[in-house]
Amino acid sequence: MRAAVFHAPGDVRIESVPEPGDPGPGELLIRVSRAALCGTDSAEWDHGPLLAQPPVILGHEFTGQVVAAGPGTSGFPAGTRVVSGAGISCGQCEWCAAGRTNLCARYQTLGLHRDGGLAEFVRSPAAICRPVPDSLDDTGAAMAQPLAVAMHAARRGRAGPGRSCVVIGVGGIGAFIVAASAALGAAPVIAIDVADDRLATAAALGAAVTINAEREDPATVVRASTGTDGAHLVIEASGAAASPAAALGLVRRGGDVVIVGLQPHPVPVDLFVVSTREVDVHGTLAHVCAEDLAGAVDLLASTSLAGTVLGDVISLDDLVEGGLRPLAGGKAHGKIVVDVAGGRQ
16 A cells, blocks of 8 residues: 655655555554645655654544454444544553543654554554544544644543633644634634734634734733633644743633643743742643544534635645645645545545
8 A cells, every 4th residue: 555654754655565454453444535634744755764663554534444354343333424632541550540631641643653543554453433423424424533632632632612822833633623622602702813814714614703912912912801800711823932821911810721732952941920820830741532533523514614724635645745745844724635545435
């Protein structure tokens, strides 16, 4: 089969590799239709390996059709369209027992530690797969995993009715976080960025207020939009060095800050503010399949979210030049989806 194999920095090859073989106990063999790309994929190609263990087939955001189901599975007959989560947990450790499977002591990720979905076929645990309704096409379904990540981040900050939410950085995962926060009932949702096109997308996804930080003072607008006290929840999704401190300046007393954007180097944070204003600061990692993936599928199936964030649909052969390179260079516009099937039905 053809697959995108990550070998080393700058070295992702579309090559012929053996098919994954029959599914084992609890596994599904999936014929991949579409796979979406994210910053993790481009970072591995650009300056990895960071998390990946090469040689490995990339792709942790994908959808396809079940070809075969292994022993101990049910509900996924051949022909079922499914999305897969990315994280594989052991189900036995302290964190799995508490339902925090994304913190599993033996956590592995498809596309980084095990062969992923940028290939004609992939094996995935049935426990992290969910069926796709007919109302959701394959291009949209490929976005379920990143939307589940956004749902998890929003839940970490207790996004919901009666709570205002600020999202700093609304490109990539930030756009999904805007949609997730709005879907969970947060209001108003306020988007902050420096690019008008990203802010326009955020508005289409449910942001009631948009702020271009190069032209407006975010603190002034946020306070005017939230009754002068600041937001109940601020989610930092830009990764910019100054943004964690900015988030603490935008949140109200007793509020929540969620850090999604990853910092390449340590940044100063005023812990005096955290303590004296009783601000809860949360990290967030991946998603919890049982809580987040089905909801992500439902949201994609019932809204125009996928079409709003979609950028280019590219071929597997165009993965590097049409996908990984523009993502790494910050030149991608919208979510890039790979047509792995290449027109095959």
